[in-house]
Amino acid sequence: MQTTTTGPPGAEARQDATVAARAVDVWKVYGSGEAQVAALRGVSVDLGRGRFTAIMGPSGSGKSTLMHCLAGLDTVTRGEVHIGDVLVTGLGDAKLTRLRRDQVGFIFQQFNLLPSLTAQENILLPLSIAGRKPDRDWFAQVIEIVGLGDRLSHRPSQLSGGQQQRVACARALVARPNVIFADEPTGNLDSRSGAEVLGFLRRSVRDYGQTIVMVTHDPNAASYADRVVFLADGEVRAELHAPTADAVLDTMGRLDTGPVGAGRTVGA
Template structure:
């Protein structure tokens, strides 16, 4: 079941939910004059804390651009983006780099593991670079949650694709970031390995209180989320709570049909 297109931090009961990240009137444009392309068109969005959000939409809808802007990986043309109460738009490069390192986790299609390091060393690498000592109890809990306890001494070449992505998930979780962003995090995995990784992401929300946002084209991946945001032509046009794969697929078919008739 879909809801109205107004994206608000107010829940059905009117109680205000905690917001991990938010964007206000986000515009992202490329080029100028006749070649100007608007990737995001005055987007307002709130990402609820402690929830799993999926962003979907047709190719070119702006979904990856929105995630990259929310994560501080790309700049906006206009508008404001906040991580908790910190406005990240306008931050100097050094401050933005520090914020991404300390408060944001990333999981991407490419696992981005260093082949010369074992699983544990890959997991703790960002904290090692930052000169921070891992919280041992939390690290153990993360490792148990993603099912890597018996694989920590293995190098990436000794791990399956699903196991490598689990290492990437654990690396994102280990630093206890405010929010984790994933760009098609199961895109390079077969269905079984993808389901395993999505289950771990779901557990990290339910058991560890993590906030996760993923961009995906896969209705099955979206069905693990608490809420799906739908983008079209650079705008959020719909949302769905407690999605099922079937409901998400039906909604995407509506987009496809609309695109063919427009």
């Protein structure tokens, strides 16, 4: 799916500066012998900086595996993963921990908030662990984005599911990471709360240049993205730009019935 461009010296470097994360011929194989399973089969994909990318595919397509490999949560069997200008593949544990702490944000389906901490303390926890002081102006902007100004002293048990996920979104945003990976962020929410969370993610990209990579099974959630990358059987099969929910459904239907065409752009 990567494209090769030609141009004056330095063009490639300028192109790389627009890429927040990249997979190059990534394979992920589990087991050995007859029990061997290839979850990813030579996946190459560039994820644009300041863009909202959704990753979709049928169950078992490798979408969550790809996200985990891109985020440095899992190792690859073969190939390379980059975050910004850092080659993630082969990093030692200490450097990988620092990379995830300083350059990557995470939003999970289960919120992962500490019940004994207030919303504000949960939001600031990654910075506290890293020994970094928050930028107060940016913190105020993040709280405004997620609409939690009157809930900062509340503990998770005092918040609705949608509010808890907004705390998780704020926690990911406040450190200004290179890229935020969101794994089914609306999976535990009702439609209204889910729409609110997706709206916050969309706004963080549009107004503040954040990079979001989201795994989802929901065509409506994917329609908030700038681009959807579709996987099937561990391979990139298609991508869709400026997606609508109907276009995502149509593409998913074709993935379920047969190949759409490796790396083919099916909309713009």
